[in-house]
Amino acid sequence: MAEKKETPMMAQYRSIRRELPEDTILFFRLGDFYEMFFDDAKVATDILGITLTKRHSTPMCGIPYHAAAGYLERLVKAGVKVAICEQIEDPATAKGCVKRAVTRIVTPGTILDEVVLDGNQNNFLAGLFRSKDQFGMAMLDLSTGEFWIEESNDVASVQANLSRYAPAECVVAEEQLAEPAFAALAMEATNTLLTACEDWTFEHSSANDYLQRHFDVHSLEGFGCTSMTAALGAAGGVLYYVKNELRRNLSHVRNIRVKNPQDYMLVDETTATNLELVAPINSNRQAYKATLLNVLDSTSTAMGGRLLREWLLRPLNNLEQINARHDAVELMVNNQSYLRSLRDILGDIKDVERLISRIGSTSGNPRDVRAMGVSLQQMPMVKALLSGKGTILESLGNGITALPELVALIDTAIVDEPPLNMKDGGVIRTGYHDELDELRDAATLGRKWLADFQASEIERTGIKSLKVRHNKVFGYYIEISKSYLADVPETYLRKQTLVNAERYITPELKEYENKILGAQERSIGLEQEIFTEVRRQAVEHLETIQRNALAIGQVDVLATFAERALSNNYARPTMSDDGRLDIHDGRHAVVERMPDAERFVPNDTKLDRETHQLIIITGPNMAGKSTYIRQVALITIMAHMGSFVPAASAEIGLVDRVFTRVGASDDLARGRSTFMVEMQETANILNNATPKSLIVLDEIGRGTSTFDGISIAWSVAEFLCKNPAMQAKTLFATHYHELTDLALILPNVQNFCVLVKEKGHTITFLRKIVPGSADKSYGIQVARLAGLPDEVIERATDILTNLEEGEFGDAGQPKIAKKRPHKLKANVSQLDLF
Known part of the structure; x- marks a missing residue:
């Protein structure tokens, strides 16, 4: 049997598919559907849960084009790239196979309006590149046009950025991704789609040239980044990938900003997680998101919401800039009516940063343009409120530019509540364009004529079931049920026979159909032209609108x-x-706002480098040690980001980094036990802390034997206090009471404990931190509160009594504080437990 000849459409499909990477699914537009064929269809049906069918033995599946957003979201979340192939000519006028082309490729890092993005979080695509000993990073948010670069020789800084900004996709040079150390950095620091691109796009000469052509400048000196070889490589690689490989419009990316790591406090992934800055550790607490971000976020705009997250994860480390923010906040705190007026206006401003990006990439719809107009109307009022305030509020106001002509254009051209799709018509306001109004009148009069024509034909023929209807195939027609066929006039021309009726046309109806349909089609086409012109004029102000959005975000925060x-x-x-x-x-800040929280007991804290450099805090579980040391870290971070703090008063010295070692967790996927994770986190602190750091330690050495644990904890504490290059301010919560003896031998160590009221076998937590050390951990009492059987509690009490008898040496001093002998005795017998 001869092989069946391939259709022109399938030949076209294969030609387009061959040009795409293997890991990409092709959405092939056929009429009102995106169709997928062969292996693409098999992969898509598994992810989307839709039916796989066959036609002429070809596996295929499809989705409605108007509902593509939800399907795209599921595919990109599964790590699949999707190429969108559209019909680029009108099928009604096409000769032969309709021309098609891939217009864009959607990946997790390049989503615009395909899915509903989180308004309070950027959707970054990252670029990573290493040049000699420098790591370069570029971050691009295609949905807003934000584009910035940073360079560092500190691997921890790169990892912190990747965890802080959580890019949806990370682009890396093929050659460097093949290097185990570099690949491990990218893989470990981010759980995103990793994409390898050609090495030459990251090379300095290629990247520099590409960036100059994109920004249409002779040099990058104006951006202050000419010497940043690694960062420019990352930036060039990202832009080339998005524009050339993903075929995305980058016309709204008009600027590249430089960030300097030295300008910010470093908050690494461990610290952000332990302090629950943006995500709760316990996923079961979703009913109330117990995070600092949730407590602080009462922003009025999406730009403010995204910026608040940025400021929280990247606090300032510059005294002048921090005080400038505090001055602005204080001004508004002291003038509440002013604050209310400002926030009321901010509440009417939509996400102009993302709106102008969509409009600029031609995917903006009529509602986007209308929302832009309403938002721009608020700019003069915000500018007026900020004027003359003498703080950074005034400088932010000076950065806002009113666009009255664009506002007037949008207001007069676009209806108050436009449809989502231009094809529905009704986007342009009546009275804006004379020709459009005439065409609409013709269409309206035509519909009235049809109603009158139906009534007159019923009266003339006596056929009460006569209806004038319309469909896309036959246009307008007269439908008569078969019981009245004997009464049909001879002038009616039969067009179609149905089971229960016949369809007819008349010369008069056909003539008027041309007038009606012609007017409707021309009016929708003219509306499209008018809307395109309005959108073009909006894009002319793209950079101004982006600057306004940046200023509004800062004012909002x-x-x-x-x-x-x-x-x-x-x-x-x-x-x-x-x-x-x-x-x-x-x-x-978070615990006191919990819905079921008891009355919060405030506490004082004093830390310095002379007498209170290391504070050892003892006390029972559940008494509040962990809450206390965390609250000090949160207050410090809040102060550095420009916020006021939950305290009666606070003096905060600049901190370069907040370190935390909290709790017990393992990482079995990478072969790390709980104790190994604990020791690696501790090693990170001891190797990187400086005298300007703040360290929060919630237990060290609990994951191993008691003697090993005490030894490690004691040695760590000594290192923090005695090492001249260290001496970081430290809060150390512990159950090892032996550590309190450090205060007897080191002048910069102080002991504090949590007050507990004990009565019989019950204890009451007073939550107050006071000088001194706890004499016991009350672990057995806490176990009793947890519901352990009485028999277990009684036996544990007996064992504890026996263990405590050997705690002190013959001289009455804690054994751990005694000087280590030069030579240990051989054949030391192991003590019996009792």
Whole structure:
């Protein structure tokens, strides 16, 4: 049997598919559907749960084009790239096979309006490149046009950025991705889609040239990045990948900003997780998101929401800039009516940053343009409120540009509530365009004529079931049920026979159909032309609108800080560079706002480099040690980001980095036990902390034997206090009471404990941190509260009594504090447990 000849459409499909990478699914537009064939169809049906069919033995499946967004979301979340192949000519006028072409490729990092993006979080695509000893990073958010670069020789800084910004996709040079160390960095630091691109696109000369052509400049000196070889390589590689390989429009990416790691406090992934800055550790607490971000976020705009997250994960490390933010917040705190007026106006501003990006990439719909117009109407009012305030609010106001002509154009051209799709018509306001109004009138009169024609034909023929109808195939026609066929006039021309009726046309109806349909088609086409012109004029102001959005975001976050300060009783911290930390009546910003929280007991904290460099905190479980040390870290971070803090007063010395070692967790996927994770986190602290760091330690050495654990904890504490290059301010919560003896031998160590009221076998936690050390851990009492059987509790009490008898040496001193002998005795017998 001769092989069946391939159709022109399938030949076209194969030709387009051959040009795409293997890991890409092709959405092939056929009429009102995107069709997938062969292996693409098999992969898609598994992910999407849709039916796999066959036609002429070809596996295939399809989705409605108007519902593609939801399917795209599921595919890209599964790590699949999707190429969108559209019909690029009108099928009605096409000769032969309709021309088609891939218009864009959708990946996790290049989503615009295909799915509903989180308004309060950027959707970054990252580029990574190493040049000699420097790591370069570029971050591009295609949905907003934000594009920035950073360079560092510190691997921890790169890892912190990848975890902080959580890019949806990461682009790396093929050659470097093949290097185990570099691949491990990219893989370990981010759980994203990794894409390898050609090496030459990252090379300095190629990347520099590509960036100059994109920004249409002779040199990158104006951006302040000419010497950043590694960062420019990452930036060039990202832009080339998005524009050339993914075929995306980058016309709205108009600027590249440089970030300097030294300008920010470093908050690494471990610290952000342990302090629950943006995500709760316990996923079961979703009913109330117990995070600092959730407590602080009362932003009025999407730009503010995204920026708040950025400021929280990347606090400032510059005294002047921090105080400038505090000045602006204080101004609004002291003028509540002003604050309310400002926030009311901000609440009417939509996500103009993403709106102009969609409009600029030609995917913006009529509702986007209308929302842009409404938002731009608020700019003069915001600018007026910020004027003359004498803080950074005034400079932010100076950066806002009103666009009255564009606002007027959108307001007069676009209806108040336009349809989502231009094909539905009704986008352009009546009275804006004379020709459009005439065409609409013709269509309206035509519909009235049809109603009158139906009534007159019923009266003339006596056929009461006569209906004038319309479909895309036959246009307008007269439908008569078969019971009245004998009464059909001879002038009716039969067009179609149905089971229960016949369809007819008349010369008069056909003539009027041409008038009606012609007017409707021309009016929709003219509306499209008018809308395209309005959109073009909006894009002319793209850079101005982006600058306005950036200023509005900053004003929104500062106003949010003021609102939170008033609502939650926060105080302005006094910032300095003397290394001191003095908090009076400090509180935990998140715990105190929990719906079921008991009355929060505030506590004082004093840390310095002379007498209170390391604070050892003892006390029972559940008494509040962990809450206390975390609240100090949160207050420090809040102060550095420009927020007021939950305290009666606070003096905060600049901190370059907050370290945390908290809790017990394993990483079995990478072969790391709980104790190994604990030791690696501790090693990171000891190897990277400086005298300007703040360290929060919640237990060390609990994952091994008691003697091993005490030995490690004691040695770590000594290292933190005695190493001249270290001496970082440290809060150390522990159950090893032996560590409290460090205060007897080191002048910069102090002991504090949590007050507990004991009565019989019951204890009451007073939550108050006071000088001194706890004499016991009350672990058995806590076990009793947890519900352990009485028999177990009694036996544990007996064992504890026996163990405590050998705690002190013959001289009455703790054994661990005694000087180590030069030579250990051989044949030391193992002590019996009892």
